[in-house]
Amino acid sequence: MKIAVGLSGGVDSGVAALLLRRAGHDVVGITMKLWRGTFRGGARDACFGPGEAEDIERARALAESLGIEYRVLDCSEAYEREIVGLFRETTLRGETPNPCVMCNAAMKFGLLPRLARESGLDFDRFATGHYARIAETGGRLAVRCAADGKKDQSYFLYRLSQEQLSLAMFPLGGLEKTEVRRIAAESSLAVADQADSQDFYSGDRDELIGAPPREGDIVGLDGRVLGRHRGFWNFTVGQRKGLGAFGPKPLYVVRLDACRNRVVLGTREEAFSREFRVGDMNWMAQAPTTSPLEAFVKVRSTGAPLGPVTLADGVCRASGEGIFGVAPGQSAVFYDAGGVILCGGVILPSAAEI
Helix, strand or coil, X not given: CEEEEECCCCHHHHHHHHHHHHCCXXXXXXXXXXXXXXXXXCCCCEEECCCHHHHHHHHHXXXXXXXXXXXXXXXXXXHHHHHHHXXXXXXXXXXXXXXXXXXXXXXXXXXXXXXXXXXXXXXXEEECCCCCEEEEECCEEEEXXXXXXXXXXXXXXXXXXXXXXXXXXXXXXXXXXXXXXXXXXXXXXCCCCCCCCCEEECCCHHHHHCCCCCCEEEEECCCCEEEEECCHHHCCCXXXXXXXXXXXXXXXXXXXXXXXXXXEEECCHHHEXXXXXEEEEEECCCCCCCXXXXXXXXXXXXXXXXXXXXXXXXXXXXXXXXXXXXXXXXEEEEECCCCEEEEEEEECCCHHHC
């Protein structure tokens, strides 16, 4: 079987290609070129930045060491339009965007394999170094949590279509990260000690947003002014440090009010939500015939799914104290008890935020 592997120049995609090669598959490495110098960027290692040229050279050298074909596909124009553009638009609405979710569905598992085929490359499956697994449920394909809970990346993949999942392979889904690095070291891969890329953008995010400083108030839930800010987009729901405001108890960002140009703070208890709305849903499993659906939910990529919660008519309800730091614009991904994604969508503003 011929398998195209998304090579990023890191250890995970490198070991994914190695394992498929060892299994006797005909492997070819393909890389997305995203950077075209429109922005300044910075020195941090990130998916989007001027350091991409070094990443591509590492991926090229890795492919050569594995004895596999290698191609670079230019996705930069579409990336700036669809991913950076969405990041800017969502942020200026006072929401917290999730560019990695959209990039996986639209770019990595969408545009990249399509451009590879258009370039004349024929392949049967498309593999990546994601820590995730594929499961079948009710006659449909779905993403399942990885064996390594600390590295699990299923959250970022909930928007994949049935067609994309039918082609996808995740060779690292059943492995621990330590085992992946051990395989790389024992195989003398040059990327064995390569650090993981953690950031979306290597530079100052204000550069991507492109908005001039705009002074406004930092307020409590009662409307009392606690401080001043120079752009609400520099804050995130759930944030505690660097607020520039103080109270008798530790304060957290509980809401961004873009219309009034305000950052709203509250106590930790006030940063929990027992109910929130979810839109733009993607069902991996078959949509339920009964309501409400009971599931477990993640509202950020890190940590285990929380719950159980219920989902009915686009409203998620949690018991007890609720869920901390529910941020409009981020994704809510719903899992069954076995860690299989049922569905996911984008968290919508509450009535108080509209």
